[in-house]
Amino acid sequence: MNSRPPTLDEVAQRAGVSTGTVSRVINNAKHVSKKSREAVERAIAELGYVPNKTARSLATQQRGAIALAISSDDPALFANQFFAEVITGVNAIVEETDLELMLVLAASERGRARFARILRSRSADGVMLLALKENDPLSIMAEQSGVPVVHGGRSLDRTPQWYVDADNRGGARLATEHLLSLGRTRIGTITGELNTHAGVARYLGFREALALSGLSDERVAHGDFSEASGMAGMKTLLDDHPDLDAVFVASDAMAAGALGVLRDHGRAVPEDVAVVGFNDIVTARYTQPALTTVHQPIEALGREMTRMLLRLINNEQVTSLILPTELVVRDSA
Template identity: 65%
Template sequence: MPKRQVTLDEVAERAGVSRSAASRVINNAPHVSRAKREAVQRAVDALGYVPNATARALATQQAGSVVLAISGEDPALFADPFFAEVVVGISSVLEETDLELVLSLATSRRGQARLEQLLRTRQADGVMLMSLHENDPLAALAQQADVPVVFGGRPRDFEPSYYVDADNRGGARAATEHLIAGGRTRIATITGRLDEGAGTARYQGFQDALAIAGLEASRVAHGEFAEDGGAKAMGELLSRWPDLDGVFVASDQMAVGAMRVLREAGKSVPEDVGVVGFNDISGARHTVPPLTTVHQPIQALGREMARMLLALLAGEQPSPLILPTRLVVRASG
C-alpha cells in the first residue's frame, strides 16, 4: 500500500504558521521571516513533505513590492481615516515579509500609465485595487495584468475572482432598522457614489429596511464619501423634506457634515433627527453627539487583502471573503 502524501496543511500546523506562510517558504519565496522559514523547514524535514513543483515555479522572480492602487486623483485620499486604516492593516501583514508597499492614485492618465508600467515590467509582484467606479479603466488594467490582483470591495459592474469586502448591504439595513425601531417614520438617506459597489449596496440596504417596514424610501440625496458632500446633501434633504426625522448616511465623514448642517438649521440630534453613519472610523465616538454607526472592520479589510495576495503569490487559490458588519449604538440616533 503506497504511503500517504503529507499535506501542506500538516506542515503548517506542525510549524505553527499559516498555510500561506508555509507555502511561501516551501516555494522559496524571499518574503518570509527567518523564524518562520526555520520552523517550516524543520516541519518539512520531520514529516518528509515533498513540495509541489508547479507551486514552486509560481513563486520565482519576485520583484519585492506590491501595489495598493486607489481609483482617485486627490493625494489627500491616503489621509482619509478609512484608507489610512486600510493601509495600517495591509502594512501589519507585509511587515512580516520583505515586501514593500507602493501606494498609487491611478485615476489620472499619468497615474494609469505609471501603474501600467509597473505591471507590464513586473516591477511589482501583485496589486490590490480599491474604490473602482463603474467602467473604471483600472479594471481593464487588472484583467491584463500578469501578476495577481486582489480587489478591496466588489466593483459595481463585475464580480472579480479574488476580493475582500464588507457586508455593506446588511449593515445599511441594520442602520435603517435601528432608526425605524426608534419610532422614526420620515427617514432619508445620503448615499455615497452609486457607481461604486459600496455606495450601491448601502443604498440597497436602506431600501430593503424601508420596504419591509412599509415606509416611503423616496427621501434620497447623493454625495461623495466626504464631509463636504454630506453637508451639501443634508442641505438638499432639508430643503425638500424639512420634516424628516431620521437619516442614514453612507459614511461617517458625510454624517459629520450632515450633523453640522442640521445644527445650523436649528435641528437637534437625535431629538429632532436621528442620524446613523457607516464605517465607525476612530473619530465617530468623538462627534457631538457621539455617532451611532455601522462598524466595518477596516483594518481587517486591509489585512485580509494582503493575506489573500500573499496566498496568490504562493500559488494558492483563496476564496473571496465577506467581512461582517455590526451596529454600534451611541447617542446620535
C-alpha cells in the same frame, strides 16, 4: 548565440515573474512559490544565466514587491481615515514579509500610465485594487497582466475572481432598522457615490428596510462619501423634506457634515432628527453628539486583502471574503 550574458530582467521576463522573485530564488529567500521557483530555475538554465559576485550583491538588495493601487488622485486621500486604516492593515501584514509595498494613486491618466508600467515591467509580484468605480480601467489592466490581483470591494459591472468586501447592504439595512425601532417614520438618506458597489449596496439596504415597513423611500440626497457632500446633502433633505425625523448617511465623514448642518438649522440630534452613519472611523466617537454608526472592520479589510494576495502569489487556494458589519449605538440615534 547572444554575444552578451543575459540580464536579471531577461530571466524574469522569460520566467514570467518579477525581478524581485528572481533575486529571491537566487538567494534562496522565503516567500517564493514552488511554481515560481521552478519557472526561474528553468529560465536560468535556458538562458545560461550565471550571476557573478556583483550581480549577486545587487540581487541581495533587491526585494520583491506588491502594489496597492487606489482609483483616486485626490491629495486629500491620505487624510481620509478609511484609506488610512486600510493602508495600516495592509502594512501590518507586509511588515511580516521581506516584500516592499508600492502605493499607486491611479485615477488620473498619469497615474494609470504609471500603473501600466508597473504591470508591464513586472515590478510587482501581485496587486491589490481599492476604490474602483464602475467600468474602472484599473481592474481590466490588472487582470490582463497575468499577475495575481485582489480587489478591495467589488465593481458594479462585474464580480472579480478574488476580493475582500464588507457586508454593505446588510449594514445599511441594520442602520435603517435601528431608526425604525426608535419610532422614526420620516427617514431620509444621503447616499455615497452610486458608481461604486459600496454606494449602491448601502442605498439598496436602506430601501429594503423601508419597503419591508411599508414606508416611503423618497427622501434621498446624493453624496460622494466626503464631508462636504454630507453638508450639501443634509441641506437638500431639509429644504425638500422639512418634516424629516431621521437620516441614514452612507459614510461617517458625510454624517459629520450632516450633523453640522442640523446644528446650524436648530435641529436637535437625536431629539428632532436621529442620525446613523457608516464605517465607524475614529472620529465617529468624538462628533457632537457621538455618532451611532455601522462598524465595518476597515483594518481587517486591508489585512485580509494582503493575506489573500500572498497566498495567491504562493499558488495557494483562496476564497473571496465578505466581512461582517455591526451596529454601534452611541448618542446620535
